[in-house]
Amino acid sequence: xxxxxxxxxxxxxxxxxxxxxxxxxxxxxxxxxxxxxxxxxxxxxxxxxxxxxxxxxxxxxxxxxxxxxxxxxxxxxxxxxxxxxxxxxxxxxxxxxxxxxxxxxxxxxxxxxxxxxxxxxxxxxxxxxxxxxxxxxxxxxxxxxxxxxxxxxxxxxxxxxxxxxxxxxxxxxxxxxxxxxxxxxxxxxxxxxxxxxxxxxxxxxxxxxxxxxxxxxxxxxxxxxxxxxxxxxxxxxxxxxxxxxxxxxxx
Amino acid sequence: xxxxxxxxxxxxxxxxxxxxxxxxxxxxxxxxxxxxxxxxxxxxxxxxxxxxxxxxxxxxxxxxxxxxxxxxxxxxxxxxxxxxxxxxxxxxxxxxxxxxxxxxxxxxxxxxxxxxxxxxxxxxxxxxxxxxxxxxxxxxxxxxxxxxxxxxxxxxxxxxxxxxxxxxxxxxxxxxxxxxxxxxxxxxxxxxxxxxxxxxxxxxxxxxxxxxxxxxxxxxxxxxxxxxxxxxxxxxxxxxxxxxxxxxxxx
Amino acid sequence: xxxxxxxxxxxxxxxxxxxxxxxxxxxxxxxxxxxxxxxxxxxxxxxxxxxxxxxxxxxxxxxxxxxxxxxxxxxxxxxxxxxxxxxxxxxxxxxxxxxxxxxxxxxxxxxxxxxxxxxxxxxxxxxxxxxxxxxxxxxxxxxxxxxxxxxxxxxxxxxxxxxxxxxxxxxxxxxxxxxxxxxxxxxxxxxxxxxxxxxxxxxxxxxxxxxxxxxxxxxxxxxxxxxxxxxxxxxxxxxxxxxxxxxxxxx
Numbered sequence: 001x002x003x004x005x006x007x008x009x010x011x012x013x014x015x016x017x018x019x020x021x022x023x024x025x026x027x028x029x030x031x032x033x034x035x036x037x038x039x040x041x042x043x044x045x046x047x048x049x050x051x052x053x054x055x056x057x058x059x060x061x062x063x064x065x066x067x068x069x070x071x072x073x074x075x076x077x078x079x080x081x082x083x084x085x086x087x088x089x090x091x092x093x094x095x096x097x098x099x100x101x102x103x104x105x106x107x108x109x110x111x112x113x114x115x116x117x118x119x120x121x122x123x124x125x126x127x128x129x130x131x132x133x134x135x136x137x138x139x140x141x142x143x144x145x146x147x148x149x150x151x152x153x154x155x156x157x158x159x160x161x162x163x164x165x166x167x168x169x170x171x172x173x174x175x176x177x178x179x180x181x182x183x184x185x186x187x188x189x190x191x192x193x194x195x196x197x198x199x200x201x202x203x204x205x206x207x208x209x210x211x212x213x214x215x216x217x218x219x220x221x222x223x224x225x226x227x228x229x230x231x232x233x234x235x236x237x238x239x240x241x242x243x244x245x246x247x248x249x250x251x
Numbered sequence: 252x253x254x255x256x257x258x259x260x261x262x263x264x265x266x267x268x269x270x271x272x273x274x275x276x277x278x279x280x281x282x283x284x285x286x287x288x289x290x291x292x293x294x295x296x297x298x299x300x301x302x303x304x305x306x307x308x309x310x311x312x313x314x315x316x317x318x319x320x321x322x323x324x325x326x327x328x329x330x331x332x333x334x335x336x337x338x339x340x341x342x343x344x345x346x347x348x349x350x351x352x353x354x355x356x357x358x359x360x361x362x363x364x365x366x367x368x369x370x371x372x373x374x375x376x377x378x379x380x381x382x383x384x385x386x387x388x389x390x391x392x393x394x395x396x397x398x399x400x401x402x403x404x405x406x407x408x409x410x411x412x413x414x415x416x417x418x419x420x421x422x423x424x425x426x427x428x429x430x431x432x433x434x435x436x437x438x439x440x441x442x443x444x445x446x447x448x449x450x451x452x453x454x455x456x457x458x459x460x461x462x463x464x465x466x467x468x469x470x471x472x473x474x475x476x477x478x479x480x481x482x483x484x485x486x487x488x489x490x491x492x493x494x495x496x497x498x499x500x501x502x
Numbered sequence: 503x504x505x506x507x508x509x510x511x512x513x514x515x516x517x518x519x520x521x522x523x524x525x526x527x528x529x530x531x532x533x534x535x536x537x538x539x540x541x542x543x544x545x546x547x548x549x550x551x552x553x554x555x556x557x558x559x560x561x562x563x564x565x566x567x568x569x570x571x572x573x574x575x576x577x578x579x580x581x582x583x584x585x586x587x588x589x590x591x592x593x594x595x596x597x598x599x600x601x602x603x604x605x606x607x608x609x610x611x612x613x614x615x616x617x618x619x620x621x622x623x624x625x626x627x628x629x630x631x632x633x634x635x636x637x638x639x640x641x642x643x644x645x646x647x648x649x650x651x652x653x654x655x656x657x658x659x660x661x662x663x664x665x666x667x668x669x670x671x672x673x674x675x676x677x678x679x680x681x682x683x684x685x686x687x688x689x690x691x692x693x694x695x696x697x698x699x700x701x702x703x704x705x706x707x708x709x710x711x712x713x714x715x716x717x718x719x720x721x722x723x724x725x726x727x728x729x730x731x732x733x734x735x736x737x738x739x740x741x742x743x744x745x746x747x748x749x750x751x752x753x
Contacts, residue, residue, distance in 0.1 A: 009751075090656070112649050126448040137455035143647045145394050145419040146456065147363050154341070154452050155440060168647040189657060194734035194750045197628040200725045201656050204639035204718070205648065216455070223451045232445035248445045249260075377699040388706035396645045396670040397707065398614050405592070405703050406691060467706070474702045483696035499696045500511075 002031040003053060009046035009191030010184060011039050012094075018054030023062035024102060026073030033075035036083045046191040046198075048087070049183060050106075051094035057119065060101025077102070078221070081134060084109050085213050088199050090190050094183040095119045095161075095170065105132060108139025109213070111202065113170040114186065115161040116179040121169075127156045127246070129232025131223045138216035142209075143168050253282040254304060260297035260442030261435060262290050263345075269305030274313035275353060277324030284326035287334045297442040297449075299338070300434060301357075302345035308370065311352025328353070329472070332385060335360050336464050339450050341441050345434040346370045346412075346421065356383060359390025360464070362453065364421040365437065366412040367430040372420075378407045378497070380483025382474045389467035393460075394419050504533040505555060511548035511693030512686060513541050514596075520556030525564035526604060528575030535577035538585045548693040548700075550589070551685060552608070553596035559621065562603025579604070580723070583636060586611050587715050590701050592692050596685040597621045597663075597672065607634060610641025611715070613704065615672040616688065617663040618681040623671075629658045629748070631734025633725045640718035644711075645670050 003014040013035045015022035022028075032050075039045045052058055061077070075083075084091060084106075093110035097119050104121035107113045125132045132140075132153045140149035144167040152159055152169075161173045174182035190198060227233055232251045239246035254265040264286045266273035273279075283301075290296045303309055312328070326334075335342060335357075344361035348370050355372035358364045376383045383391075383404045391400035395418040403410055403420075412424045425433035441449065478484055483502045490497035505516040515537045517524035524530075534552075541547045554560055563579070577585075586593060586608075595612035599621050606623035609615045627634045634642075634655045642651035646669040654661055654671075663675045676684035692700060729735055734753045741748035 110649075111652050126444045126452065129445045129448055131448055131451045131455060137452065138459075141456055143649070147361075147394070147422045148419065150362055150453070150456055151422055153456070154444070154449055156444070168650065171649045171653055189659075192750065193628045193656070193658070194631045194738075194753050196732070196734060196753065197631055197633055197729065198656055200633045200729065201628065201639065202652070204633060204721055204725065205643055205652055205655070208640075208714075208717075212459075215459075219455055223455065227448065227451065230447070232447060236445075248443065251445050251447065377695045377703065380696045380699055382699055382702045382706060388703065389710075392707055398612075398645065398673045399670065401613055401704070401707055402673055404707070405695070405700055407695070463710075466710075470706055474706065478699065478702065481698070483698060487696075499694065502696050502698065 001028045002035050004035055006045065007184060008188045009044065010049060010187040011042075011045040011047070012049040012051060012184070013039070014051050014053045015058055016053045018052075018056070020062060021056035021059035021098065022052045022054070022103070023059040024077070025062045026076055028062075029077050029080045030073045030075050033080045033083050036080070036087065040083070040088060045089070046195050047090045047092060047187045049092045049094050049187050050110075051180070051183070052096050054097070056097040056103075057095045057099040058103030058106075059098070060103045060124075077133075078217075081109070081217055085135075085210055088202065089195070090187075090198055090202065092183065092187050094180070095121070096179055098122075100124060102134055105134035105136035105140075107169055108136045108143060109134060111206070112186070114179075114183045115164055115170045115173050116176045117161055117173055118176050120158045120160045121164060122156065122158045123153050124156045126154050128236045129230060129234075129248075129251075130227050131220055133217070133220045133224065135213045135216040135220070137220055138212055140169070252279045253286050255286055257296065258435060259439045260295070261300060261438040262293075262296040262298070263300045263302060263435070264290070265302050265304045266309055267304045269303075269307070271313060272307035272310035272349065273303045273305070273354070274310040275328070276313045277327055279313075280328050280331045281324045281326050284331045284334050287331070287338065291334070291339060296340070297446050298341045298343060298438045300343045300345050300438050301361075302431070302434070303347050305348070307348040307354075308346045308350040309354030309357075310349070311354045311375075328384075329468075332360070332468055336386075336461055339453065340446070341438075341449055341453065343434065343438050345431070346372070347430055349373075351375060353385055356385035356387035356391075358420055359387045359394060360385060362457070363437070365430075365434045366415055366421045366424050367427045368412055368424055369427050371409045371411045372415060373407065373409045374404050375407045377405050379487045380481060380485075380499075380502075381478050382471055384468070384471045384475065386464045386467040386471070388471055389463055391420070503530045504537050506537055508547065509686060510690045511546065512551060512689040513544075513547040513549070514551045514553060514686070515541070516553050516555045517560055518555045520554075520558070522564060523558035523561035523600065524554045524556070524605070525561040526579070527564045528578055530564075531579050531582045532575045532577050535582045535585050538582070538589065542585070542590060547591070548697050549592045549594065549689045551594045551596050551689050552612075553682070553685070554598050556599070558599040558605075559597045559601040560605030560608075561600070562605045562626075579635075583611070583719055587637075587712055590704065591697070592689075592700055592704065594685065594689050596682070597623070598681055600624075602626060604636055607636035607638035607642075609671055610638045610645060611636060613708070614688070616681075616685045617666055617672045617675050618678045619663055619675055620678050622660045622662045623666060624658065624660045625655050626658045628656050630738045631732060631736075631750075631753075632729050633722055635719070635722045635726065637715045637718040637722070639722055640714055642671070
């Protein structure tokens with residue numbers, strides 16, 4: 001479910017379920033977490049890039065598989081978040097195509113995000129009767145200002161690459177053609193610098209905010225636990241199954 | 252002093268003293284506070300829009316009436332702030348025309364602000380020998396960065412709609428012609444989404460910063476109490492009465 | 503090492519070692535600190551502007567002189583920072599030409615920064631096997647968002663004036679021709695306003711964050727003490743002496 005490639009100190013981890021637009025299921029979260037743990041320990045890996053295979057970055061949590069019975073994942077979404085929150089090396093997200101849900105909110109916990117020109121992001125949480133996750137209720141206001149962040153998280157509208165860059169949600173936008181190479185060049189630039197300096201710099205910049213990230217994620221999770229299966233969430237899923245527009249007017 | 256209109260789950264509250272450019276007096280603060288309390292309790296109201304009647308949004312505190320004898324307002328400015336700080340539903344400010352003083356700083360405690368193309372904002376506090384209020388010494392740096400915020404709050408210069416949008420002080424700018432309809436469309440988009448999700452999202456995003464808002468407003472108020480009637484404030488008011496430029500060079 | 507000029511309540515302090523591109527040595531930090539302490543106490547000084555003489559703003563710490571034996575500076579870098587952190591009057595930085603190292607990070611602790619059109623900034627810390635200072639690991643993310651700040655602090659690349667303004671790192675950019683006069687006009691605008699209001703406004707805006715500034719600077723200094731003379735730092739300095747590209751691939 002993951003493809004890993006090393007080049008010039010840069011480890012690229014690609015989500016590899018293109019048939020589902022790289023939607024996350026429990027196994028995918030586990031595989032990504034294990035790949036990040038291995039990257040953390042490998043001294044030959046100086047910078048990590050997370051991207052997607054095919055035309056999407058990630059369609060977000062795979063709701064169909066989430067509902068399916070099966071063994072609980074070893075790390076899951078929460079375990080993956082923990083590893084990213086504390087990741088000691090530069091962590092780059094390369095949005096090669098559409099990103100939805102956690103495929104959008106993960107940008108907030110990246111050190112750097114780059115985006116292909118035609119890519120776009122969407123947070124459909126409110127449409128599902130839910131709230132945002134991955135600490136995005138904290139990271140997005142910090143990156144974009146409260147008004148832009150609240151609109152993006154509440155309104156469930158698409159945000160294109162140019163708007164993401166203008167808002168400060170991603171550092172730069174590159175043409176679709178040659179996107180991976182452009183990201184590799186930026187990542188390799190970092191990888192050629194002293195690893196110890198970059199690690200300390202990241203700790204100095206991101207360390208003081210880590211506790212706040214955990215608090216935001218915990219508050220989001222507690223709220224999600226209340227909302228999943230509630231009236232708005234049930235109406236959203238029913239409308240999806242019945243291929244009709246949901247009606248939240250009485251909720 | 253207030254006009255209220257409901258449409259598609261959106262309650263629009265319009266400041267309605269166009270002859271004074273919607274300057275706030277004690278009664279106006281009370282009426283607005285009561286309207287917000289009613290909107291909070293009414294389950295048919297899902298989103299609140301605050302705007303102005305006529306060509307101005309609000310000229311700020313009406314200094315002439317403030318000085319006048321009369322019964323103290325029930326809620327006043329402080330009571331209005333308290334209700335906005337804790338308001339559980341999306342609170343939109345629609346700057347239809349000029350906004351001065353609290354007519355500008357209220358943008359900082361809105362969830363979303365929209366601005367008509369020809370509208371502009373100004374914070375004349377330093378020119379009056381005073382300091383800013385409505386927690387803007389905290390909200391403006393958070394929205395615009397410290398340098399832009401400090402200049403806007405200190406320099407008493409006009410900021411036009413394009414600059415407000417570029418700085419992140421307002422979410423979007425719409426043409427004057429059709430401004431109210433454009434705001435209504437954005438607000439109605441939110442109002443059609445599950446209220447409970449929006450309320451939780453707002454709590455997750457804004458809740459952790461609320462205590463800091465109260466502290467900022469309290470520190471501003473304590474400072475204002477010292478500065479009102481002081482030498483610079485007296486010189487500013489005298490110059491205004493005598494239609495001359497104030498001279499602060501020896502203060 | 504410092505030139506001081508007063509005009510209309512604005513005290514301009516110019517770094518004056520143009521032959522070294524205004525690199526800081528211990529004496530320069532001491533002279534600047536004394537000039538700031540004098541400006542703080544002088545009631546005729548209402549606004550302070552820091553700029554550079556010649557074609558550079560400041561090339562940063564003068565590493566050659568740092569290594570030289572000699573009496574320790576009275577205030578030094580740490581003493582200068584302390585005075586700026588608590589400076590009670592508007593403190594403007596006017597980037598007339600290139601700024602490197604502390605010549606870039608000082609922008610983060612300015613109230614306002616203006617930049618000449620052709621000026622540019624660079625943070626070479628990682629290339630030297632070091633980390634950033636002057637609390638920039640806190641101030642730069644606050645001004646630019648975490649992604650832009652982390653890239654600027656880690657990647658050691660130049661950032662030109664237009665990019666600095668777009669990112670919110672400087673308030674405005676003026677043409678090289680007439681740059682000093684344009685800055686003086688903005689500073690004099692502030693100086694004509696009531697000093698007491700500006701001082702209270704600065705305290706309300708900047709005061710709550712001061713402890714965090716000190717913590718960031720202390721954490722940076724503790725890290726620098728570990729990294730100076732370490733393997734990456736030694737390789738960087740050896741490569742500089744030997745006029746070759748440093749090789750950090752095994753570090």
